[in-house]
Amino acid sequence: MHARSLGQGLQVSAIGLGCMGMSQSYGPNPGSRDDMIAVLRDAVDEGVTFFDTAEVYGPYVNEELVGQALEPLRDAVIIATKFGWDIRDGSIVGLDSRPEQIRRVAEESLRRLRTDVIDLFYQHRVDPSVPIEEVAGTVGDLVAEGKVRHFGLSEASAKTIRRAHEVFPVTAVQSEYSLWTRDPEAEVLPTLAELGIGFVPFSPLGKGFLTGTIDTSTAFSDGDIRTRVPRFNEENLSANQVLVEQVRALAAAKDVTPGQVALAWLLAQHPWVVPIPGTRRVSRIRENMAATQVALSADEVADLNGLAERIGIRGDRYNPEHMAFLDR
Secondary structure (H helix, E strand, C coil): CCEEECHHHCEEECCCEECHHHCCCECCCCCCHHHHHHHHHHHHHCCCCEEECCCCCCCCHHHHHHHHHHHHHHHHCEEEEEECEEEECCEEEEECCCHHHHHHHHHHHHHHHCCCCEEEEEECCCCCCCCHHHHHHHHHHHHHCCCEEEEEEECCCHHHHHHHHHHCCEEEEEEECECCECHHHCCHHHHHHHHCCEEEEECCCCCCHHHCCCCCCCCCCCCEHHHHCHHHCHHHHHHHHHHHHHHHHHHHHHCCCHHHHHHHHHHHHCCCECCCCECCCHHHHHHHHHHHHCCCCHHHHHHHHCHHHHHCCCCCCCCHHHHCCCCC
8 A cells, every 4th residue: 555644744544434334324234343443454564554534424333443442553554533523422513622621522532542642633623613723722731741743723714823823833634525425625725735734534425426337227225314405305416426427438448447536536536635534344445545557647636626616516425404514
């Protein structure tokens, strides 16, 4: 596996692993907890060194899973987790990035992850009631105390990123980014390039859409987040098939999979971009890792760059409830 540098010299595998789906959002897990522990450990064998989790996944159980699986391999991996939610009785009731809450989450995450330091600690969503300067300062204090190594932001605007970075260096920003979600390109990516901050796209395969395995006949199981995402309703999904057909055609010409083309496109954008596709299968991890070997020509990258604009994407990437948490 190729390595890449995020900000502040943090070295990670060129493709990481988003662990959320092992505990929530994509319907019942076909494997047991032991199966998922095996997948996480096999991912390390496949060259993955960068693992993404959060307290809210579950809540809590995903951190516990990642902690148990990676404890024997702790020196070989980088673990990212997140703070920023007000979770009560297992349900999210709002945002909370008060300094005392950040400290409490850090201590609990350390315990669940079975480690003495969090490699990368993201604010999961920007909390408009707490100045970002206070958030950055609190994480900076945790770094000084040896409990955290690096500070990150998730779904933050360029303005917020700049304000945070002035107080304490931001190592990485995580936001949704893929061939059909291009929002970060206008302001966030130029800001990161200027400031020397890495970028970590989540849902780099469009919640599975860009693998070419989803169409209007796909039946999502109960509890699958895609049943509540406007982009996946039948009308929008039908319209958006045009995009994935273009990706499928290029993949066939190169004898690779559509998902590998989608990941290779992301890797070609900037050397400090590190996508974190999620999966519950080792075979998919191997497929995703092989995307680092897919060479796209300058013309192919340019053609893919304009794909969404030419074709148009139908539907929001979140439902209105989740859209309300985005930093504008």
